[in-house]
Amino acid sequence: MRFSRRTLLRTAGGALAYATLGLRSRAVAAPALIGLMPLNARTLSFDCTNTGEKLMNVDYWVEGKYVPEALDAIDDALRDYRTDEVYPISTKLLDLLYQLGRELHTDCCFELTSGYRSPETNAALHELDSGVASNSLHMKGQAADISIPGRELRDLYEMALSMRMGGVGYYPDPDDDFVHVDIGRVRRWEG
Ligand SMILES: [Zn+2]
Numbered sequence: 135m136r137f138s139r140r141t142l143l144r145t146a147g148g149a150l151a152y153a154t155l156g157l158r159s160r161a162v163a164a165p166a167l168i169g170l171m172p173l174n175a176r177t178l179s180f181d182c183t184n185t186g187e188k189l190m191n192v193d194y195w196v197e198g199k200y201v202p203e204a205l206d207a208i209d210d211a212l213r214d215y216r217t218d219e220v221y222p223i224s225t226k227l228l229d230l231l232y233q234l235g236r237e238l239h240t241d242c243c244f245e246l247t248s249g250y251r252s253p254e255t256n257a258a259l260h261e262l263d264s265g266v267a268s269n270s271l272h273m274k275g276q277a278a279d280i281s282i283p284g285r286e287l288r289d290l291y292e293m294a295l296s297m298r299m300g301g302v303g304y305y306p307d308p309d310d311d312f313v314h315v316d317i318g319r320v321r322r323w324e325g
Pocket residue numbers: 248272277278279314315
């Protein structure tokens with residue numbers, strides 16, 4: 135399921151234009167202008183490297199409200215790709231990602247290495263690599279491993295640190311090449 139900015143704009147713009155026409159039928163120019171009025175929205179995109187799926191330009195928050203259908207689409211995209219289990223991703227984490235993308239002057243399109251992880255998946259990863267926390271916030275939908283195409287990983291890491299919105303891990307090794315962000319307590323580490 136996908137929700138584009140254009141679809142939502144058309145809906146809200148159409149409704150607003152209609153309402154204005156009803157109130158002021160002689161105001162010819164106003165409906166056209168209102169139709170172009172941008173919504174106050176928070177938009178995210180994900181390129182999920184493990185599934186090859188892309189979720190583009192999802193307005194997950196519009197005019198002060200989270201959009202349930204958009205959140206469903208995000209939960210699905212950020213599922214545990216090993217088991218296909220879907221889990222609600224924290225809106226606080228989405229807001230963190232959105233703010234991070236904005237601070238870096240990007241269009242908030244993230245390459246995603248890991249979103250939700252089921253307890254089984256996390257335990258298996260912990261067995262293989264003790265660097266994977268056994269109580270990882272990935273299991274609560276409160277963490278994401280990300281990068282931003284075309285941007286230095288170090289810049290992403292430092293910006294996430296400066297925001298002080300949760301934990302930040304730096305994994306610059308070419309085999310990893312991601313920054314971990316979560317909404318737990320403020321802390322930092324380098325993998
Ligand atoms: Zn992580």
